[in-house]
C-alpha cells in the first residue's frame with residue numbers, strides 16, 4: 001500500500017486539522033462555537049484483531065482488576081520499588097486487564113476463556129460488549145476452550161441469570177482441571193478462599209454438561225490448535241499453541257499476571273498460584289521457550305490486546321508488546 005487512505009485523511013482534515021486551523025487563525029480570538037460533550041468516564045468496548053497465518057484472532061477485553069504488592073509474597077521491597085518506577089506505576093496503581101481471545105479458523109469460532117461476568121463488580125464482565133464491538137453474536141460461538149477455572153476466565157460462561165452465555169458452544173477443558181473443580185468432597189476441608197472459588201466454579205459446568213469435551217495433556221484440539229500443559233497456577237492450567245503455515249501464536253493463559261514484575265522476576269509468584277513452586281517452574285520454562293524460539297504470545301493479563309514477544313534481559317526477561325495491528 002502506497003497511497004494514504006482518502007477517507008481517513010479527509011476526515012482528519014475536516015474534523016481535526018481544519019477545525020484547529022480555523023480556531024488559531026481567527027483574528028478576533030474567538031473561534032467557532034463547539035458543543036460541549038460530557039466526559040464518558042469509562043473505556044470503550046475493546047476488541048482488536050490479529051492474524052496467525054490464515055487464522056484470525058480477536059482479542060477481547062473483559063475489563064480490569066487492580067492488584068497490589070501484598071499479592072506477591074516473594075517480592076523484595078527495594079526491587080519492587082525499582083520495577084514500579086521503571087513501569088511508571090503510580091502508588092496503589094497496579095491494574096491488569098482481563099483478556100479473552102476469539103479464534104476464527106475459517107471453519108469454527110472458538111473462544112479461549114470467557115471473562116468474569118459482572119459478579120466481581122463493574123470493572124469486569126464486559127466481554128459481551130467487546131464481542132458486540134467485534135460484530136459477533138454469542139450464538140455463533142462453536143466452542144469455549146478454557147485455560148483454567150478461575151472466575152476471571154470462566155464466570156463469563158454464564159449470564160447473570162445463570163444460563164449459558166454461549167448457547168451452542170461446546171465446553172472444552174483439560175480433564176485434570178475439570179476433575180479438580182468438580183470434586184464436591186473438596187468443599188469439606190476447603191479454606192474460605194478456596195471455598196469461594198469452588199462455589200463459583202461448580203455451577204459453571206452444569207449447563208454445559210451435555211456438551212463438554214475433555215482432553216488430556218498435550219494434544220490437538222482442532223486443526224491448528226494444540227493444548228500445552230502449563231500446570232501449577234491451577235492443577236490443569238493449560239495454554240494453546242495456534243499454528244497456521246509458518247505462523248505461531250501461544251495463548252498462555254496466566255503464566256504472567258503482572259507484567260512489570262514477573263518478566264523481570266519470574267520467581268515472584270502471585271498468591272493465586274495453587275502450587276507456587278510448580279507455577280514458578282512452569283513460568284521459567286515457558287519464558288525460556290518463547291524467548292529462545294521467538295514465539296509470539298498472548299496473555300489473559302498482558303497489556304491489551306495482550307500480544308508480544310519475550311526477550312531475555314539481565315537475570316530475567318522483558319516483554320516487547322506488539323501493540324495494535326492496524327493491517328491484517
Ligand SMILES: [Zn+2]
Pocket residue numbers: 150152153254300301
Ligand atoms: Zn486470570
